Structures are given as C-alpha cells and as structure tokens.
Amino acid sequence: MINKKDCCGCTACSHICPVKCIEMKEDKEGFLYPAVDNEKCIHCHKCERVCPIGNLINYNNETKTFIGYNKNEAIREKSSSGGIFSLAAEWIIEQNGVVFGAAFDEDFEVCQIAVETKEELSKLRGSKYVQSRLEDAYPKVQQYLENNRKVLFTGTGCQIAGLKKYLNKDYENLYTVDVLCHGVPSPKIWKMYLEEKKKQYNAPIQKIEFRNKESGWKNFSVNIEFADNRRYCIKFYEDKFMQMFLGNIDLRPSCHNCRFKGFPRISDMTIGDSWGIENYMPDMDDDRGTSVIVVNSLKGKQMLEAVVGSLNLKEASLDKALPKAEIRKQSVEIHPNRVKFFKCVEKGESIDALCACLSKSLIQKVLSLIRYIFMRLGAL
Numbered sequence: 081m082i083n084k085k086d087c088c089g090c091t092a093c094s095h096i097c098p099v100k101c102i103e104m105k106e107d108k109e110g111f112l113y114p115a116v117d118n119e120k121c122i123h124c125h126k127c128e129r130v131c132p133i134g135n136l137i138n139y140n141n142e143t144k145t146f147i148g149y150n151k152n153e154a155i156r157e158k159s160s161s162g163g164i165f166s167l168a169a170e171w172i173i174e175q176n177g178v179v180f181g182a183a184f185d186e187d188f189e190v191c192q193i194a195v196e197t198k199e200e201l202s203k204l205r206g207s208k209y210v211q212s213r214l215e216d217a218y219p220k221v222q223q224y225l226e227n228n229r230k231v232l233f234t235g236t237g238c239q240i241a242g243l244k245k246y247l248n249k250d251y252e253n254l255y256t257v258d259v260l261c262h263g264v265p266s267p268k269i270w271k272m273y274l275e276e277k278k279k280q281y282n283a284p285i286q287k288i289e290f291r292n293k294e295s296g297w298k299n300f301s302v303n304i305e306f307a308d309n310r311r312y313c314i315k316f317y318e319d320k321f322m323q324m325f326l327g328n329i330d331l332r333p334s335c336h337n338c339r340f341k342g343f344p345r346i347s348d349m350t351i352g353d354s355w356g357i358e359n360y361m362p363d364m365d366d367d368r369g370t371s372v373i374v375v376n377s378l379k380g381k382q383m384l385e386a387v388v389g390s391l392n393l394k395e396a397s398l399d400k401a402l403p404k405a406e407i408r409k410q411s412v413e414i415h416p417n418r419v420k421f422f423k424c425v426e427k428g429e430s431i432d433a434l435c436a437c438l439s440k441s442l443i444q445k446v447l448s449l450i451r452y453i454f455m456r457l458g459a460l
C-alpha cells in the first residue's frame with residue numbers, strides 16, 4: 081500500500097515491470113495509482129527503483145531565465161501564455177521529430193499523445209487544467225528514441241521525471257519541456273463538471289479552451305462551445321472548475337508535496353506565465369500573453385537559440401520573474417476542507433455544492449494566513 085502523497089501517477093513502475101503485474105487504477109478521488117497483482121509479482125523491486133520520488137538524480141546545475149513571447153500572433157492567441165511551447169515543438173517537427181504533449185480525447189478527457197506534423201500541434205496547444213493520462217507514452221517515447229527520431233516530451237515536472245527514470249539512459253535525441261505547474265486537478269471532478277455542462281446545455285460539446293484570450297491574457301475566460309453553436313464563455317474567476325483548481329481543493333495529494341519544483345529542474349526548459357510582468361518589464365506586456373522561460377540545460381539553450389528569431393525575448397532574473405515561492409519552489413498548501421470536499425464528491429453532489437467547500441471558516445483563514453507568512457519568510 082503506497083502513501084498517496086508519494087505517488088505522482090507517472091506510470092514508470094507499471095511499464096518497467098517485467099511480468100506486467102502493475103495496473104494503474106483510479107481511486108475514489110479520480111487519480112490513477114499503481115495496483116500490484118501479488119500473485120504475479122516476482123519481487124524484483126524494479127518498480128521501487130524506477131519511482132522518481134526519492135530516487136531522482138538531476139544533473140542540471142545552472143539556469144538562465146528569460147521573458148518572451150512568440151512573434152506569430154495567431155499562434156500566441158491560441159496559446160495559454162506566450163506560445164513558447166509551439167516554437168520548440170515546430171523546431172522538433174522540422175527535424176522529422178515527434179512531439180508528446182497533453183491533448184483532449186473524444187470525450188474531452190486529457191491524455192498524453194504523440195504528434196508528427198505542425199497541423200496536429202493545435203491538439204497540444206493550450207493548457208488543460210486536469211491531470212493528463214500518460215497511458216503508454218513512456219514506451220512509445222523509448223521506441224522513437226531507439227529509432228533515432230528526435231523526441232520532444234512536454235508535460236509536468238513529475239511526468240518528465242518519471243520518463244527519465246523509466247528510460248534510465250541519457251538519449252542525445254530526447255528534449256524535455258515542463259510547464260510551471262502548481263498542481264493537477266482530479267480527472268473525476270473534470271468529468272463531473274463536463275456532465276453538468278452537457279446537461280445544462282442539452283447538447284454535445286465541440287470545443288473547450290481553458291484560456292480563451294478574447295478579453296485579454298490576464299482576464300482570460302473558460303470557453304466551451306456546443307454542437308448547436310451556443311457557447312459558455314465566462315471569466316476564469318467566475319467559473320466553478322477554475323475556482324476549485326485555483327483554490328487548490330481538488331489537486332493530486334502528491335502536488336502538496338511536490339519533489340520536482342525548484343531550479344534547476346530535471347527538464348531542459350521550463351515554461352510558464354509571466355504573471356506580474358506589467359510591473360517588472362512593462363514593455364514586454366501587451367496583455368496577449370507573455371511567458372517566463374527557464375533554461376535548465378545545454379539542450380534547453382540549444383532549443384531557445386534555434387527559435388530566438390521567432391521570439392521577442394529579454395533576459396531576466398529568476399527571483400524577479402517568479403517572485404512567488406509556491407510557483408518557483410514550494411508546494412501549494414492543502415485546502416483545509418479537502419477531505420470534506422472529496423466526501424461530497426463520493427456522495428455525487430453538484431458542482432455548486434462542491435464549490436461551497438472552498439469557503440473557509442475564520443479560524444481556517446487565520447491559520448492559512450500564518451502558514452502563508454511562514455512560507456514567504458522561508459522563501460526569502
């Protein structure tokens with residue numbers, strides 16, 4: 081029985097098992113965890129050794145931080161931040177490479193897929209604020225690498241850590257980019273939310289954008305389009321799913337004990353939103369999306385240099401570009417009502433009722449404030 085805060089659901093253990101006795105199974109909260117068939121297990125302990133939590137070696141030792149955005153306005157518009165992912169991905173595809181990233185499947189659940197053309201990159205573009213299913217991405221990456229194809233693997237820090245442990249070898253042709261993730265919400269809550277939306281509109285969903293920029297990058301909207309041409313387009317702070325995500329009430333337990341934050345990271349490059357850029361570098365802010373880019377390795381530097389002509393770019397300091405410790409290096413705090421929240425989930429309560437769990441009592445608010453102050457002090 082594993083401690084849930086020590087499992088990021090990366091699937092490395094299930095793929096490394098020589099007798100295939102580990103299956104990823106969904107728990108009551110909707111997250112995937114390895115389940116071992118003890119009758120088949122040969123006790124080789126490969127699954128324990130491959131686990132990135134506690135076993136990870138990071139050889140990167142230097143970082144350089146930049147602020148930038150893609151000069152291609154159409155792609156930037158469709159990207160969550162400054163469209164940096166698309167530039168790195170196009171560069172890989174131009175070299176006959178393969179790009180792995182998070183896409184919606186036919187039911188709008190989120191999974192990791194491989195694409196080989198620039199047209200298909202639109203599937204990966206844009207943040208999907210749900211933990212993505214990795215399925216058999218790791219063995220597929222390995223196959224492409226062994227066939228001498230360049231591979232760009234993009235995802236959360238824990239997904240990249242799991243991949244590196246699974247491969248157990250430095251491949252010259254592997255490039256990795258992680259997003260500045262603060263935590264991944266439960267796929268079960270996402271499914272419940274979508275079911276409610278489909279019932280409300282009584283129509284199938286055709287398109288979803290978590291980060292529609294029609295009213296600006298900072299004031300982005302959640303946009304859901306239905307088959308009968310109606311649309312639900314609402315500012316992120318009014319949307320219930322985003323409220324639960326940003327309130328940190330429906331995140332995977334391991335996100336509250338994240339081992340993959342801090343810099344330099346295990347990935348070659350880290351990308352995120354450059355929130356607060358209007359104060360720090362106002363000339364880099366036109367409210368269409370600006371990214372923070374952290375180069376963690378020589379390959380990260382190579383990727384950035386290859387696309388520099390397509391970017392508006394400035395060098396920055398890491399501390400100024402990412403002033404919030406919970407983004408840069410510390411895990412986000414567990415919401416005090418998380419247990420109550422998931423009890424309501426089990427009872428099948430409505431999204432409105434789940435959202436009500438976000439309200440904190442006075443004592444909880446005071447405790448959160450004290451913890452926040454200590455966290456800020458610890459980060460200084």
Ligand SMILES: Cc1cc2nc3c(=O)[nH]c(=O)nc-3n(C[C@H](O)[C@H](O)[C@H](O)COP(=O)(O)OP(=O)(O)OC[C@H]3O[C@@H](n4cnc5c(N)ncnc54)[C@H](O)[C@@H]3O)c2cc1C
Pocket residue numbers: 158159160161162163164165166180181182190204205206207208209210211212234235236259260261262263264265351352353354355371407
């Ligand atoms: C769950 C999550 C939490 C995040 N939290 C923060 C945060 O707190 N602060 C911050 O600055 N930035 C955060 N980001 C990153 C930010 O939202 C953008 O993804 C990032 O800035 C890249 O933007 P882009 O414009 O370059 O590319 P885009 O085209 O917008 O992003 C595409 C990239 O995001 C990846 N991606 C999308 N959804 C997922 C997913 N569910 N799991 C893994 N990878 C995914 C794709 O594989 C691709 O690499 C988060 C992203 C995710 C997915």
